[in-house]
Amino acid sequence: MTQTATPTRPVAGVELPAVGDWKIDPAHSTVEFVGRHLMVSKVRGRFTDVDGVIHVADDPSGSSVEVTIKTDSLDSRDPQRDAHLRSDEMFDIARYPTMRFRSTSVEGEGHEWKVTGNLTIKDATRPVVLDVEYTGVASDPWGGQRAGFSATTEVDREDWGINWNVALEAGGWLVSKRIRLEIEVEAILAS
Secondary structure, three states: OOOOOOOOEEEEEEEEEOEEEEEOOHHHEEEEEHHHHHHEEEEEEEEOOOOOOOEEEOOHOEEEEEEEHHHHHHEOOOOHHHOOOOOOOOOOOOOOOEEEEEEEEEEOOOOEEEEEEEEEEEEEEEEEEEEEEEEEEEOOOOOOOEEEEEEEEEEHEEEEHOOOEEEEOOOOEEEOEOOOEEEEEEEEEEE
């Protein structure tokens, strides 16, 4: 595909990204997770090795997303916690080196979208719905066109077999079962 002269196009009065394949830039994209620790504080982690493509169709509802995340790129800023998260009690990265997301539908208008898809972790595939915000397009200093997207969702980690936990004496769990995913993507229009 040749580079589009204009990286956006009007759709129903709103500027949206140009039709084409937008490759996710791992250096400028993050997949973060947020869970509760001891039911009182939030702990954040992220996966730093993210790869994929956002295909923008002429009709935006025909667009699609495919993402692969390397589980060994997990970073929660604590080596001991990282080792446990990578172990067979949690993500089991030795047996399951990647997670995948593949969209099944895209709905919305303007800058707000719902992207439904299948998330595969530890060979278990479950549907999730991402609340996605298109944040705009910019030209980089090297002549590339970049689009930005933010997405969030909440999942129950036990749906993917990430079950390890400790019951607290006062009630509740050491680690929350509900996990919030926060995704920031910068994608480059393929040339």
